[in-house]
Amino acid sequence: MKINGHHHISMYTKDIKANQHFYTHVLGLRLVEISVNQDNPSMYHFFYGDEEGMPGTLLSFFDIPNLAPTQKGTNSIYRLSLLVPDSAALDYFETRLASFNVTSERLEYAGQPALSFLDPDNIEIILIQNDDYTYPAFWKKNSYSDIPAEYQIVGMGPVELRVKKTEPTRQFLTDILQYEERAPLHFTQDKGGLYSDLIVVEEDGPSVRPGRGYIHHIAVDVPDDSDLEAIIRYLDELPGSHSGIIDRYFFKSVYYRHNTIMYEFATSGPGFMIDTPKDELGKKLNLPDFLEPERDEIEKRLPPLT
Structure with a gap:
């Protein structure tokens, strides 16, 4: 298992158009996939990432217009971070966010200078200065963005989980998934980089109530089907049930909830260019083959996009 x-x-998200504007025009990510929730094709499913939608750069949103706001609390994926190259990039984004009337705040996070702000659905995002930490060589700069390449977001950084009891999560991450502890309750697959990290915070009180801005799950990247099968052998020995392998067309996945947190294990490939050239990514509704016969009905149920 790797x-x-x-x-x-x-x-x-409650408003996919505002969501798209923020993540593409403000943050400079690329919309690499317009699809639908495969379990409920009446809602859009958007993916943003680097130029080719590579694993580790991807933010995914389900469009649910009638949502009430999330009531934040424990037992949740609380916030996420994105990596920028250096202090000049952090300064650039502080100015850029202000130009779009987005309030930001300087802080230190994961031991690095950082910038915190909210997206249109009140999801907290932290931009982290990556400096000399490594990240995957296959991540691509986005030539479709107006943000200069030297300042662009490079990919995902640490993701913060909040739970009432941290010990079960610590055991799951270290004993089963083979994460290392970089610092107390700060876990990584690579001590040379921040791109795989999970930060676990112990928090009592009411649990999160899902709504607009809810973070549903964190997906980790595994090379191929054999790694999913190895993970299943581990999960079969744990309490609760997993989903088994589900073919999502762009990747294959296994879902498992542990200590209230939903984890997805997703294969690296085949990726979004399985049926779409790079320059056409994110330009039209793309359906997996098994939903293509229903395209007319699906499009009738979806709100139009401009």
Whole structure:
């Protein structure tokens, strides 16, 4: 079993148009996939990432217009971070966010200078100065963005989990998934980089109530089907049930909830260019083959996009 790092993180948005504007025009990510929730094709499923939508750069959103706000609390994936190259990039984004009337705050996070702000659905995002930490060589700069390449977001950084009891999560991450502890309750697959990290915080009180801005799951990247099968052998020995392998067309996945947190294990490939050239990514509704016969009905149920 091998885990490469993060694959993607999935969230709920109330307004997919405002969401698209923020992540592409403000943050400079590329919309690499317009699809639907395969379990409920009446809602859009958008993916943003680097130029080719590589694992570890992907932010995914389900569009649910009638959502009430999330009531934040424990037992949740609380916030996420994105890596920028250096202090000049952090300064650039502080100015850029202000130009779009987005309030940001300087802080230190994961031992690095950082910038915190909220997206249109009140999801907290932290931009972290990556400096000399490594990250995957296959991540691509986005030539479709107006942000200069030297300042662009490079990919995902640490993801923060909040739970009432941290010890079960610590055991799951270290004993089963083979993460190392970089610092107390700060876990990584690569001590040379921040791109795979999970930070676990113990927090009592009411649990999260999902709604607009809810972070549904964190997906970790595994090389191929054999790694999913190895993970299943481990999960079969643990309490609760897993989903088994589900073919998501762009990758294959296994879902498992542990200590209230939903984890997805997703294969690196085949990726979004399985049926779409790079320059056409994110330009039209793309359906997996098994949903293509239903395209007309699906498009009738979806709100139009401009």
